[in-house]
Amino acid sequence: MPRPYNFSAGPATLPEAVLQQAQAEFLDRRAAGASVLELSHRGPEFMQVAEEAEADLRTLLSIPDDYAVLFLQGGATTQQALIPLNFADPGQAADYVLTGHWGATALKQAEPYVMAHIAADTSVDGYRDLPARDEWTLSGDAAYVHYTANETIHGVEFRDIPDVGDVPLIGDFSSSIAAEPLDVSRFGVIYAGAQKNLGPVGITVVIVRRDLLGRAGQPRAPILDYRAHDRAGSMLNTPPTFNWYLAGLVFKWMLAEGGVAEFARRNARKAAVLYEAIDGSGGFYRNTVAVDARSRMNVVFSLHDDGLDARFLAEAKEAGLISLKGHRVLGGMRASIYNAMPEAGALALAGFMGDFCKRNG
Amino acid sequence: MPRPYNFSAGPATLPEAVLQQAQAEFLDRRAAGASVLELSHRGPEFMQVAEEAEADLRTLLSIPDDYAVLFLQGGATTQQALIPLNFADPGQAADYVLTGHWGATALKQAEPYVMAHIAADTSVDGYRDLPARDEWTLSGDAAYVHYTANETIHGVEFRDIPDVGDVPLIGDFSSSIAAEPLDVSRFGVIYAGAQKNLGPVGITVVIVRRDLLGRAGQPRAPILDYRAHDRAGSMLNTPPTFNWYLAGLVFKWMLAEGGVAEFARRNARKAAVLYEAIDGSGGFYRNTVAVDARSRMNVVFSLHDDGLDARFLAEAKEAGLISLKGHRVLGGMRASIYNAMPEAGALALAGFMGDFCKRNG
Structure with a gap:
């Protein structure tokens, strides 16, 4: 019997070919003598998995060389807390555009750290349309502008990249990354939990323009510091290796499909x-x-x-x-x-x- | 050919029976029509997985009812940053006992948030012995005392629980949880990345005495707040479902083995x-x-x-x-x-x- 079509919003359906490959090599991948789950993250077998995943994602999304690519834990929500900690001064203004439930979540995570300013908000209409760009009220001195490219609950999606001038634009692309070609160079940061378009839950991709990593940000532990993760090749601590491997299989599948x-x-x-x-x-x-x-x-x-x-x-x-x-x-x-x-x-x-x-x- | 014996320090070997079960149901678990990887975390199939995992861990470790059990992302290192944020006032003293590499890591994560005090440190001897309890210099007003139950790099392990009086004792048990019976009631917090004794990497167990969740702690995003995770049943955002499921299989295996x-x-x-x-x-x-x-x-x-x-x-x-x-x-x-x-x-x-x-x- 064929598998049902699974319309789950995330964790979501995975390519059957990817599941079959992961299943086939579940106890022993390429004669390593162990499951991917059991390999040291610093051993040559997993290092190759990790490096290929980054290279494939860079190819897939045409990520420019002056952008770092991080593979982290914690989901998109954790990044919503780390973004102000890493890119804004304490109490600095940051602009948030709310077009659904997840934009409001991003705002909540940032409020302890920045002067969060709502630049646009379509909640009064039940989030059924996008706010016209010329109606956004941006702060003059914002550390960044944050928006949600696609809202999974309200079914609303930006199809054009908003122009916010020289202020870094930060986009939550958890549910639409890799759905179509995207000009990454228009962004300061793109982040995405993997469990919709990139594969399995438990790993999150953060794409950061390198000059932003030079910002002082706010007092924070090394494990909450994107610079430290970047320097350590996303292995500041033990990464979620199996999730990273599965995402890598999905990247290869997407490339092979065109x-x-x-x-x-x-x-x-x-x-x-x-x-x-x-x-x-x-x-x-x-x-x-x-x-x-x-x-x-x-x-x-x-x-x-x-x-x-x-x-x-x-x-x-x-x-x-x-x-x-x-x-x-x-x-x-x-x-x-x-x-x-x-x-x-x-x-x-x-x-x-x-x-x-x-x-x- | 039998699988090799894998002595990796973590990610580490998993029970072969667990790997085989996960492999057998990798594309479709119990006729759900989907892989565990593809199930909504809020659907009945995964909710049962999550609830059984917590119940089995409570049985396995004899966790008292006045302790919350959280299943989180970020590894032990992230908990080392969240512990001062959740349990100490800004700049309050916190005592750290260093008996190896990981104790020193815990200290580094805490330093931005507390007045970290080194109560004992065996680094001058190359971390080859444990400091006698009566030689520890504890602060009078520490928010907690932190130690590392087992140091994976230096091969040093506490076999007795140190007595620190009424100050909450916080133990990093990443590499020795469930290795022997433990009196959980002696601790304020026990935390452990799962990738050594509990199963797969990508999920971390935090066991917290509930009265400590009432501490104000420090300004922090909801996603960095243990109280919020506890209220949400560790589903404040999408949890690493497959990792949680695998850990649950390991718990059942440990119970079945005795x-x-x-x-x-x-x-x-x-x-x-x-x-x-x-x-x-x-x-x-x-x-x-x-x-x-x-x-x-x-x-x-x-x-x-x-x-x-x-x-x-x-x-x-x-x-x-x-x-x-x-x-x-x-x-x-x-x-x-x-x-x-x-x-x-x-x-x-x-x-x-x-x-x-x-x-x-």
Whole structure:
């Protein structure tokens, strides 16, 4: 029996080929005599895994040489605390753009350390659109401007990189990194928990323009200091080796499939077929996000009658379509269609939605 | 061919039965339709994994009910920064006992936040013995006393819990947790990276006496706040689900094997056979740690002639005994024999050592 299509928002579906390779070499990778889980992080076998992962990610995302790439623990949320500690003076202003739940989380992590300023906030509209750039109120002296490229709960995504002049732009790309080509040179920092588009949970990628590592920041322990992690090649302490290895397998898979340009095409087609299933349902399914702000990664929708929700989820599961229940904040449904979701999965879901609508409309 | 015996200091060998189970259910655990890696951390399948892991660890270590158990990211080093942030006032005194490399690391992480006081330090002797308790100089008003139960590089281990009166005692048990029964109630905090005795790297266990969670601590982001992690059931952000699951499998394996009392017996026998191989070699092998301070977990030794090191390592590998090279700080050899190392592995190594000595002595 084929595996179900898993629309989980993260931890999310992984490429089946990657899972099969990791399973095959789970007890002994390349005659090392041990599982990747059991190898010293400083031994030659794992050092090669780590170096290839960084090189492949640099290729995949066209990361310029003047950017450091860190592989860290703690998830995106930890980086949201480390960003002010590393890049802002104590009490300095920092601008936050809130377009959903995760932008608000980033703000909360920063508040103990900076004068956090909300430059834009679409919460009054329920985060259903993006704030026009000319309506942002930026501080004159901000250490940086932070925004969330894609909001997984509200299904809202920036498709253009906002222009904030010379102030470093920091983007949380946890749920959309590597979904399409990105001009990394426009950013001061890009960070992403891996568990959506890059592979497994438990490892986080931080891409930092090197000149920002020279900022004094605030008093902090070495383990909370990006400079120390950079100097140690992300091995200041024992890194999550198996998670790093799995992410590396996902990078190789993405390159072999054609890289981010190819995934941009696939992701556009997957999102189109699902939004068509919603918009063409005559109101049976609804998505209230402004069309230009709709996420390609997280397609949020509700049924016109939420009394049908349980039946929709049960029948979808029967049809091999799982983890479609929406986040508790919004209710309804959510189909997360990151890079590892095959186009066949989106087509199968769209077909099911059409059929369910006919039978219950 | 059997797998080699892997004496890596961490990431370290895992029970083969655990690896086999994880491999068998790697693509689909219990008909969930997805890998553990792909399950939502808030779904019923993973919630059960998480709850069973905590319950099993509480049973294994006899953790009293007034202690919280947290499963976190960042390794032991991150906890070394969070401990002063959570349990000390800014600039308050905190006492550190240094008996090896990792105690010194703990001190470094704390220095930005507290008036760190070195209560004892055996570095002048090369960390080859433990400081007698009556020679410690404790501060009168310390927030806590921190020590390292086992030092993996120097092979020195506390076998008795030091008495520090009413001041909370904080122990880094990264490399010796669950190696023998332990009276948790004697501690304020016990913490341990999992990659030695508890399973995989990428997850860290923190056991905290609940009254300490009421301390104000210092300004810190929610993600750096143990209280917030406790309230959220260690799911303040997406936890490292696969690592947590693997640790849970190791807990079940340890319970099935007879629990910590049984591992204490096995560990004592494993250590005895190796120290006998050293002490009975007529000086061919040497360990310079005071006998009562010798680690049961990390048996450090050197050959009388370091010109033989490369041959020793090569022939050991041929004999199915890997990862014996000592840490670069000390050179020589190190055999790490955590719970998952079978007694047959220690016997095989002792046999090889005797044979190598005969042929080269």
